[in-house]
Amino acid sequence: MENSVLNRRNFIKSSMAIAIVGALPQLILAKQSSTEFDYELIIAPADVNIVPGGSTPALSFNGGYPSPVIRAKQHQPVRIRVINQLKEPTTIHWHGLRIPIDMDGVPFLSQMPIMPGDTFDYEFTPPDAGTFWYHPHMNSIEQLGKGLVGALIVEEAEKPDFDADLVLCMKNWHIKDDGSFTALTSPQNAFRMGTPGRIMTINGEMHPTYDVPAGGAIRIRFLNVDNTLVYDVNSTDPDAQIIAIDGNPIEQPITLENHLMAPGMRLDLGVMSSKEVGKSITFKHKNKPLVTLRSVASTATFHSLPALPLNPIPEPDLNNAETIKFAFEWNANITPIHKDGKVNYNFWTMNRRSWEGMSKGNIPAPLAQLERGKTYLFELSNLTQYHHPIHIHGHTFTVLKSNKKAITPFHSDTVLLGKNETVIAALVADNPGRWMYHCHIIEHLKTGFMGYVEVS
Structure with a gap:
């Protein structure tokens, strides 16, 4: 386990080095340990700031939102300690990962619930690299709706050479202008499309702008961690490429026109940022802006988008x-x-x-x-x-x-x-x-x- 921790720290350092170039999303890593576990997630209530001047009484991983980004590595074991400080049971499901059943996080079906005050250690070895996420599988409308959603990135065994790697969690918050929650569900909506939130965010911010290295190869990981909304993703960059769908690279990249992303789905895009400082690319849901990338001065060398290695998905007979x-x-x-x-x-x-x-x-x-x-x-x-x-x-x-x-x-x-x-x-x-x-x-x-x- 100590070797895996050492390797993980190495690629975390390289990720942090990427983040120094411009103002990339301010996502944090979970607390680490070099002995019993690699990451620690503490589940507890916490006030977070989503709307200006308002405080939202959320449920959180490690005290805030966006939730910590967990980074594992393909074919290497990772151990994650979960501490439940809620007043109700919970579990954690690792969405999209092909792992043993006793680590899947479904109460009673694969494990007993993590009771208030209790701890559970999840340990698994991801066979696939890509963009995944984690969330509870108990009282899901409230626990997910109030903020218990986070990204899990499995780095490739041989990491592709991108100049920046952005993790973008898409979530509509059911909150008023003062930050207090509106109803997370209603029967009238539950038997239709579901109850939509009011505030559309990327990593807890409304239409943020992130700086990326000019002339760089940029990997963008969109994750729909919302309870309800189907996003229709498009871009002002006509050359943006779809390079992976739901954590799995595709053999031949596809030019993005529009792509539907329902709750639970992920989309990896590759773009070449403009060589011209100050130029920007905006990604939208239909005609509503989600996030803007702005080119800033850097030492990035202009090159083509690197290819992603395919995952070892078994071939169907x-x-x-x-x-x-x-x-x-x-x-x-x-x-x-x-x-x-x-x-x-x-x-x-x-x-x-x-x-x-x-x-x-x-x-x-x-x-x-x-x-x-x-x-x-x-x-x-x-x-x-x-x-x-x-x-x-x-x-x-x-x-x-x-x-x-x-x-x-x-x-x-x-x-x-x-x-x-x-x-x-x-x-x-x-x-x-x-x-x-x-x-x-x-x-x-x-x-x-x-x-x-x-x-x-």
Whole structure:
């Protein structure tokens, strides 16, 4: 473990050296230790400043927002100690990582909840490099909505030569102009697109500007850590290139025109900043500015964008694959009311089944049982008029085709389905365990749109 800590410190130093060139995002690293663990995350309430002159009573990792950026390295172990100082249980899920089931962070399904005052050590070795993130999987509407979301960057075994590497967490805050929270959800919105926030931010700031080295090769990592909003990302730079989708590099970069990013999804872009000092590039959601990059004087040498090495995603055996159909629908049944008078909102179904919930000793049956090592074709059919980002834990899909648009096959852990869209995605069931499988619009997840598949 000490060797991995030493290596990690080396590439953290190089990342910090990059940050000296201009005013890059002020994201911090989690606290480090050279003995028992590599990083420490303390989960606790904290007041943060999102709107001018207002204080927001958030939930935080290590006392603020944006949350600490955790940097691991491909094929090297990392240990992260989580200390729960909330008044309720929590867990941490490492979104997009293909890691052992007991590190996946789903309460009761893969671990017991981390109770108030308790500590849990997560340890895993990332097989894939790329842009990932972390968040709780308990009381998700509130815990994520109030700030418990953060970036996890897995550096490549052989790091590409970018002049700057920006981590940009996209989040709409449900807050008023004085910083106090508005309602995070409502039944009327939960059975539609979800409840949108009011304040659109990048790393907790509204339309920030970051300085980048003039003439430099810039890697931009967008992460949609929002509960609800589907971002439609575009750029004023006609030459901006998509180089990775949901943590996975693509073989041939694609020129960015616009790219839909639902909650849970990530997008890595490569741009060459202008040689001319003071020139800028703005990235937008539709026509609303998200972030601006401004060229500043530097010693960067103008060169082309470096290529990203591909991740070792298992090749699906399409000739011997079994097809499993999943229909995602709206539940039109009468909403049940408990004996205490509380309403049990269930609006969404997967194969006509709403998630029943689970507890210790009470785990519902899986949606599907998969044979380890076998390839499956998931036929994902959205029979509703709303977008649904379908996220699989512990595995990576190979997205093959859609009935709505042309697709060049790519790898993803979160497949976005549009209105009445059916997507075929291959999955090699090579990771044993009970893996959560759900829509990543958090209100949909909490009102029935969740289940799991079991690999045995």
